[in-house]
Amino acid sequence: MTEPGRSILGKKEKIPQGQVDTYSSYIKRTIALIEKNENERFINFALDLPNLNFLACKRFLKEMAVCFESPVFIAPLTRLLKTKSENFKNKEIILQVIENLFCGNERVLTALNSPATDCYMTLLRLLMQNTKTQNARANPSGLSA
Numbered sequence: 001m002t003e004p005g006r007s008i009l010g011k012k013e014k015i016p017q018g019q020v021d022t023y024s025s026y027i028k029r030t031i032a033l034i035e036k037n038e039n040e041r042f043i044n045f046a047l048d049l050p051n052l053n054f055l056a057c058k059r060f061l062k063e064m065a066v067c068f069e070s071p072v073f074i075a076p077l078t079r080l081l082k083t084k085s086e087n088f089k090n091k092e093i094i095l096q097v098i099e100n101l102f103c104g105n106e107r108v109l110t111a112l113n114s115p116a117t118d119c120y121m122t123l124l125r126l127l128m129q130n131t132k133t134q135n136a137r138a139n140p141s142g143l144s145a
Contacts, residue, residue: 069107071114078122098123 067073077094080086098119101108112119 065104065108068101068104069111071111071116074101074111074114074117074119078117078119081122081126 077098080094081091098112101112111117
């Protein structure tokens with residue numbers, strides 16, 4: 001099977017305008033990396049799907065990282081950690097996300113330190129509860145019967 005835009009003999013042939021527009025609109029809808037009126041210029045670039053996927057993932061991750069520079073996105077995570085009825089598996093995933101956030105840039109750390117998120121106090125409270133629970137299990141004599 002040959003690549004789109006290449007003939008069986010390996011010679012480059014012109015892609016019909018309808019197919020160019022179809023590829024272009026697909027890319028604009030899904031990835032939004034192509035500017036208007038530059039369909040022909042970018043259609044060959046778009047056929048290199050691994051590179052296109054790499055750029056889309058890089059852009060997505062960059063935009064997601066910017067979200068966590070605001071306490072507005074971190075506060076719900078700490079709220080879920082405080083909820084006693086929350087599933088342990090979910091809390092474990094949230095702690096992994098917060099662990100990754102602690103490795104973030106200065107703005108992410110500032111957002112974590114914001115009073116709106118209450119992140120550090122929540123984590124310390126969880127650690128203290130865990131220590132008290134482990135001590136109670138290890139020393140059952142302190143509990144009333």
